[in-house]
Amino acid sequence: MNVNDLQYDWPQNVLGYEARLLFGLTVNELLVLAGIGMAAMFVHLLLGLAALILGVLMMLRFEAFGNRRMPEYLLARLRHRFGSCEVTLPRILPADDDEELIITDLNGAELARMGGSISWPSSN
Numbered sequence: 001m002n003v004n005d006l007q008y009d010w011p012q013n014v015l016g017y018e019a020r021l022l023f024g025l026t027v028n029e030l031l032v033l034a035g036i037g038m039a040a041m042f043v044h045l046l047l048g049l050a051a052l053i054l055g056v057l058m059m060l061r062f063e064a065f066g067n068r069r070m071p072e073y074l075l076a077r078l079r080h081r082f083g084s085c086e087v088t089l090p091r092i093l094p095a096d097d098d099e100e101l102i103i104t105d106l107n108g109a110e111l112a113r114m115g116g117s118i119s120w121p122s123s124n
Helices: 027-041 045-059 070-082
Strands: 101-104 110-114
Touching: 027 045, 045 070
Parallel strands: none
Antiparallel strands: 101 110
16 A cells, blocks of 8 residues: 555535535524524424424425425426426527437437427337
8 A cells, every 4th residue: 555545636616515414404504593493482482493393394405306495396396387388499490401400308318309300209
């Protein structure tokens, strides 16, 4: 074993890392929760506990929500439900039959192929 075996390259975004402590929350998030809980506890003890539980639920990221917080997920869900789900493509199509335009999703799967005629892949 030599010194080069002990070398470790730091990730490029190492300054963006924060220590996750209780429930996977950072120090700043825990301080905000503590402030909310203590302020609500001055009114009533149960109100303070309810505020803490609601605050934790609003700050935690859930895997089932696409690794998003609950308010972010609910807003995205409402925008999808009541917003426009229309996709607008530019009106630039291949000029002749030799040219071809292929539309893919983020994973690289082919969604549509445009050329002399428009074809949609069959959904199996």
